[in-house]
Structures are given as C-alpha cells and as structure tokens.
Amino acid sequence: MSQNPSIIEKHQEDLTNDAKIREFWIKNVCDHNKHSNIKTKEIYDFIIVGAGTAGCVLARELIYCIPNINILVLEAGGPDVSSNGLVYLPCASFKSFEVRDHDWGYITQEQRKSSSVDPTKELVMEGFSYPRGKIWGGTSSLNTMVYMRGQAKEYNDWAAQGPEYKIWDWDHCLEAFKAVENNSREKPDETFKKFHGFNGLLHVQDSQTGIYDVMSGLIDAAKNLGIPHNDDFNGERQNGVGKFQFTIKDGKRCSLADGYLRDALKKVELHPDSKPNGFGKVVAVNVRSFAHVLDIIWDEENKEENIAIGVRYFCNGVIREAFIAPKGEVILCGGAINSPQILMLSGIGPKENLKANNIKVRKELPVGRNLLEHPLCCIVAKSTPNAIHHWSNGAEVGILFKANVKGNIPCKEDFFDENPDFQITDGFFDPAIDLFNKHDKFHGIALVCGLNVPSSVGYLELNSSNPFDQPRINLNYFEKSDDLYRMISSLKLCREILKQPPLSTVYDVKEIGINDEFGQWCTNGDMSDEDWERSFHPCGTVKMAPETKDGVVDHRLRVYGTKNLRVVDASIFPYIPRGNTNAPTAMVAWRASRLIIEDYKLS
Numbered sequence: 001m002s003q004n005p006s007i008i009e010k011h012q013e014d015l016t017n018d019a020k021i022r023e024f025w026i027k028n029v030c031d032h033n034k035h036s037n038i039k040t041k042e043i044y045d046f047i048i049v050g051a052g053t054a055g056c057v058l059a060r061e062l063i064y065c066i067p068n069i070n071i072l073v074l075e076a077g078g079p080d081v082s083s084n085g086l087v088y089l090p091c092a093s094f095k096s097f098e099v100r101d102h103d104w105g106y107i108t109q110e111q112r113k114s115s116s117v118d119p120t121k122e123l124v125m126e127g128f129s130y131p132r133g134k135i136w137g138g139t140s141s142l143n144t145m146v147y148m149r150g151q152a153k154e155y156n157d158w159a160a161q162g163p164e165y166k167i168w169d170w171d172h173c174l175e176a177f178k179a180v181e182n183n184s185r186e187k188p189d190e191t192f193k194k195f196h197g198f199n200g201l202l203h204v205q206d207s208q209t210g211i212y213d214v215m216s217g218l219i220d221a222a223k224n225l226g227i228p229h230n231d232d233f234n235g236e237r238q239n240g241v242g243k244f245q246f247t248i249k250d251g252k253r254c255s256l257a258d259g260y261l262r263d264a265l266k267k268v269e270l271h272p273d274s275k276p277n278g279f280g281k282v283v284a285v286n287v288r289s290f291a292h293v294l295d296i297i298w299d300e301e302n303k304e305e306n307i308a309i310g311v312r313y314f315c316n317g318v319i320r321e322a323f324i325a326p327k328g329e330v331i332l333c334g335g336a337i338n339s340p341q342i343l344m345l346s347g348i349g350p351k352e353n354l355k356a357n358n359i360k361v362r363k364e365l366p367v368g369r370n371l372l373e374h375p376l377c378c379i380v381a382k383s384t385p386n387a388i389h390h391w392s393n394g395a396e397v398g399i400l401f402k403a404n405v406k407g408n409i410p411c412k413e414d415f416f417d418e419n420p421d422f423q424i425t426d427g428f429f430d431p432a433i434d435l436f437n438k439h440d441k442f443h444g445i446a447l448v449c450g451l452n453v454p455s456s457v458g459y460l461e462l463n464s465s466n467p468f469d470q471p472r473i474n475l476n477y478f479e480k481s482d483d484l485y486r487m488i489s490s491l492k493l494c495r496e497i498l499k500q501p502p503l504s505t506v507y508d509v510k511e512i513g514i515n516d517e518f519g520q521w522c523t524n525g526d527m528s529d530e531d532w533e534r535s536f537h538p539c540g541t542v543k544m545a546p547e548t549k550d551g552v553v554d555h556r557l558r559v560y561g562t563k564n565l566r567v568v569d570a571s572i573f574p575y576i577p578r579g580n581t582n583a584p585t586a587m588v589a590w591r592a593s594r595l596i597i598e599d600y601k602l603s
C-alpha cells in the first residue's frame with residue numbers, strides 16, 4: 001500500500017516525536033478501511049518482533065543453525081549508533097536510559113494504598129518514568145550492565161511446573177547461560193570454570209576500574225558487619241558482598257546487538273531457487289529499524305484455529321504487512337511491556353479488557369496479569385569529594401542476603417543464607433557523574449536496595465486499541481506487607497553499613513536520607529522523597545505455565561490456542577529471577593532457539 005505522499009511529506013519532521021506520531025496515527029492511519037488495498041507482500045521464514053536482548057540472540061542462533069532460511073527482524077527503534085556513542089560508554093550508563101530517543105517513555109500508573117505500618121494513612125505513589133530500550137539491543141543497550149543470573153533454585157521452580165517443563169531446570173539453563181557467555185576473568189579457578197562460559201558472544205568481565213578506594217571501603221564496611229565475601233555472584237552461592245561482573249568488552253558496553261545481532265548480519269548467502277535460472281533467495285537476517293509492529297495477521301480462512309500468518313507494521317509513515325513461509329513462525333520478542341500489548345491488540349488477552357477496547361477476543365488468556373518487578377529504594381549519603389573513579393559505571397558492588405520479614409536488621413544467619421532474597425547495589429556519584437540528576441551539589445554514595453523475591457504482583461492492561469498508546473502499567477508495589485518489611489529491614493542494614501569504618505572514618509560518609517516514602521518509618525525524619533521509585537526489571541506478563549495455572553505460553557513458549565506464534569523474552573518468566581534480568585532473558589532466548597530449531601526440523 002502506498003500512503004498519500006503529501007501527508008507523509010507534511011509530517012516527515014514530526015515522525016521523530018512520539019506524541020506527534022500518535023496524533024499522526026490517529027488522524028491518518030487508524031482508519032483501516034482507508035487503506036484496505038495493502039499490496040506489499042514480504043515473506044520470511046521467521047518474523048522476529050523486537051531486536052532487544054532476546055530478539056538479537058534468537059536471530060543469530062536461528063540463522064546459523066537452520067540452513068537456507070531468511071529472517072525479518074522488526075525493531076521500533078533505530079540502530080545503536082546515535083547520541084555520539086553515549087550508549088557504549090559504561091560510565092554514562094545512568095544517563096543513557098534518560099535519552100528520550102532510545103526509550104519508550106513509559107510512565108507507570110499512580111498507586112494508592114493504605115500504609116501497612118499506619119493503616120489510617122493513605123499513601124500515594126505518583127506514576128514514574130519506566131525506561132525500556134527502543135533501539136537495537138533493546139534494554140541491553142541502556143541497562144547498567146550488571147551480569148547476574150539468579151539462583152539454580154528458581155529455574156528448578158520453573159521446571160517443577162510439570163514433567164515437560166524439565167527442559168527449564170537448572171542443568172538446561174546453566175548450559176544456555178554458558179553458551180551465551182564469553183567470560184574474560186583472568187586466571188579463573190576450576191569452580192569458576194564449572195559455572196561460566198568462555199565461547200559465547202556476550203562478553204562478561206570484571207570491573208574495568210579495578211577495585212579503588214571508596215569501593216573497597218564499602219566492601220570492608222559490609223564485612224565489618226559479618227557479611228561474607230563473594231567473588232562470583234554467579235558461582236556456587238549468591239550471598240555475600242563483592243564486585244559484580246559486567247557485560248562490557250574493551251571498555252565499551254556489550255549489548256546483545258553487539259554480541260549477537262551484528263554476528264547474525266554477517267551471514268548472507270544466495271540460496272538458488274529450485275527452478276532452472278530461477279532467482280535465488282537471499283538467506284539472511286533483515287533488520288528493519290523504525291518499524292513498529294501493530295498486530296498479528298491471522299489466517300481468516302481458519303478462524304477457529306488462530307493461525308498466525310504474519311504481522312502488520314508501521315514504517316516510514318506506511319502500514320506494511322509481512323508474512324511467514326510454510327513452517328515459519330511469528331516470534332514476539334518485544335519485552336515484558338510490549339509483547340503482551342501486541343498479543344492483546346491481536347485479540348489474545350483478558351476478555352474484559354479487550355472488550356472494553358473494542359477488540360475482538362480470539363483467545364481468552366491472562367496476558368499482562370503476572371507483572372513481576374524488583375522494587376527499588378535508595379538510601380543516599382554524602383562523602384569526601386573525588387572518592388569515585390570517573391570511569392566507574394556507577395554500580396559496582398553487590399551485597400546479597402536474606403532480608404528480615406519483620407523489618408529488623410538482618411543477622412549473621414541471614415548473611416549466610418544461600419537463598420538470598422535481597423540485593424543492594426552501590427551507586428557512587430559525584431557532580432561530574434550526576435547519578436540521579438538531583439544530587440549535583442555533593443559527592444556521595446547511593447545504596448540501591450532491590451527486593452529480589454517480591455510477594456506483590458502487578459498487572460498491565462490496554463489503555464486503548466491504538467498501538468501507539470501506552471498500556472497501563474500497575475506495579476502494585478508493597479501491596480503485600482512482607483515486601484515492605486523486608487525493604488525496611490534492608491534499609492536499616494544500609495544505614496549500619498554507612499556508619500562503619502572506613503566509610504565513616506576515611507570517607508566521612510554521612511547519611512542524607514532514604515528516598516522512599518514507604519521507608520519513612522525507619523528514617524530519623526531527615527529524608528527526601530525524590531527518586532525512591534526507580535525499578536527496571538519487568539517480567540512475567542506472558543507467563544510460561546500450564547494453561548490451568550494462568551499460563552499464556554506453554555513449556556515450548558507457544559501461545560495457547562494459537563499456531564505459529566511464540567513469545568520469547570522476559571515476559572515468559574513464570575517467577576522473577578533473584579538478580580538482574582538481562583542474562584536470564586538471553587538464556588531464555590538461547591533455550592528457545594533450540595526448541596524452535598527442533599520443531600522446524602521435525603515439521
């Protein structure tokens with residue numbers, strides 16, 4: 001189909017601005033009847049929606065493992081080369097997720113609840129900005145680069161959902177983690193070698209700044225309280241204090257676009273057509289940038305079966321359609337907010353929400369219902385000037401332990417518990433680095449407390465049937481009071497750490513406050529309410545589980561009640577990993593590639 005060129009020309013400038021795109025969409029594109037003569041017919045073996053963490057791994061694995069196929073990758077954002085290379089700079093990682101061009105610009109819903117501590121008090125959490133990468137590499141191009149997998153236990157919980165889920169037990173997941181990883185630790189010992197991979201395309205390394213004054217001060221302060229040292233959070237045990245490893249290579253961020261997508265793009269072959277003198281098929285991955293997928297195209301001749309045959313997308317002011325070849329699949333890798341949105345726009349989701357938005361229900365499933373997150377609160381302290389290395393990526397030390405459900409300071413047993421549920425990540429800042437944009441007047445430390453196993457569960461739902469409209473993101477933080485008390489327990493621990501030498505003695509560290517309204521009860525009143533609210537790890541919204549247990553995809557990540565349609569990204573996690581979510585998502589994509597390859601070869 002071709003759009004009226006004058007409309008496109010007129011709006012060309014506006015197409016870099018999200019609000020304008022939405023307006024343009026409503027005025028010119030929404031009316032499908034106006035464009036019923038769409039003619040473009042593109043056919044691919046696989047259509048991957050989203051070139052994020054999962055999409056990049058999947059594209060690379062499929063193109064190298066299945067002969068003679070071609071793949072279309074549709075990415076709503078652009079290549080990761082703009083912003084003067086900002087995304088590559090580890091020390092700018094706390095800036096890169098604020099660059100509007102790379103971000104979907106989501107804002108969470110306001111949340112109101114009565115206080116668990118003082119039920120007469122109503123608490124209001126305003127909506128806050130919720131970064132998600134809209135760029136090659138997706139959120140791996142703007143994240144903080146911490147390499148953390150979580151614990152064997154939770155993957156075994158994934159596998160415990162039924163005999164067929166055994167393909168997700170720790171042994172299978174560890175194989176996938178190792179396949180993706182290329183760890184460059186110097187002189188790794190035998191235990192390290194057992195748990196790590198050295199030939200994958202995702203580069204992982206120790207902190208490039210080494211261990212320097214204030215950072216080692218923080219580690220010593222934690223050790224003073226009896227917290228054991230841990231030199232590998234992805235090894236035998238996860239508890240303790242130590243340095244993280246990072247997805248960095250040669251001083252530059254290694255996103256999954258760097259590691260995987262660029263490698264996939266190297267594979268280009270001309271596969272001869274079977275007909276004499278026939279044109280060959282180009283066997284390659286075709287990445288189309290600024291291509292926003294609107295919905296799935298279904299085979300209308302077999303309505304009952306919900307057979308996905310392609311996708312509709314919006315690119316350069318034109319609606320296009322792309323189709324899959326026989327044996328092909330549509331694979332959604334849009335991440336935990338967008339994959340459920342695309343499913344719902346395509347008629348797969350909770351009946352009430354679809355009907356409320358005039359979307360025909362094809363298959364009723366609890367899409368968007370299991371929104372899992374790691375709530376974060378932040379405690380801030382001043383320190384002596386210039387204690388931070390200017391090349392630091394801001395988050396280098398981790399402290400993992402079991403938090404106390406009654407809100408007490410964790411004790412020695414909690415520090416040695418091998419299933420920690422809490423993660424403190426340091427953030428060092430100085431005016432030059434300006435960690436949160438607000439503490440620009442002093443040098444200091446932020447300890448970011450993250451609840452790794454929250455009991456509260458959120459949900460997301462459509463706000464409208466407009467694919468450019470944001471879905472409503474309801475996080476339901478601290479709905480269950482044990483989450484709040486574990487957070488309070490950990491903030492109290494942070495306070496004790498900050499009082500310890502050498503932080504208090506050598507670096508003159510002094511607490512300023514807890515940036516969390518919900519943490520007020522354990523402060524001494526001297527606090528600020530800014531920035532408490534950041535959180536970065538949404539997952540679970542397209543849950544992998546039996547259909548009777550609120551699953552949306554089965555153990556092979558196929559959407560229930562449909563054909564030729566899978567979801568492969570952080571949205572399929574049935575339970576949230578105890579740690580960060582980039583490595584687990586890449587692992588899921590690698591496992592999924594093996595399942596897809598098996599199914600392709602069998603079909």
Ligand SMILES: Cc1cc2nc3c(=O)[nH]c(=O)nc-3n(C[C@H](O)[C@H](O)[C@H](O)COP(=O)(O)OP(=O)(O)OC[C@H]3O[C@@H](n4cnc5c(N)ncnc54)[C@H](O)[C@@H]3O)c2cc1C
Pocket residue numbers: 049050051052053054055074075076077097130131132133134135136137138139140142143144145146147148291292293294333334335336338339342536537538569570571580581582583585
């Ligand atoms: C600020 C921040 C810091 C973080 N820090 C860490 C960290 O230190 N360590 C860690 O392990 N994890 C971290 N994470 C989380 C981690 O990066 C993500 O969980 C992970 O990248 C998710 O991968 P994904 O494939 O599910 O989604 P994404 O990587 O978000 O990929 C989805 C892709 O799909 C595209 N897309 C979506 N909808 C459409 C559509 N309709 N049409 C076309 N394309 C579409 C998007 O533009 C995007 O490129 C952080 C996250 C944030 C936001």
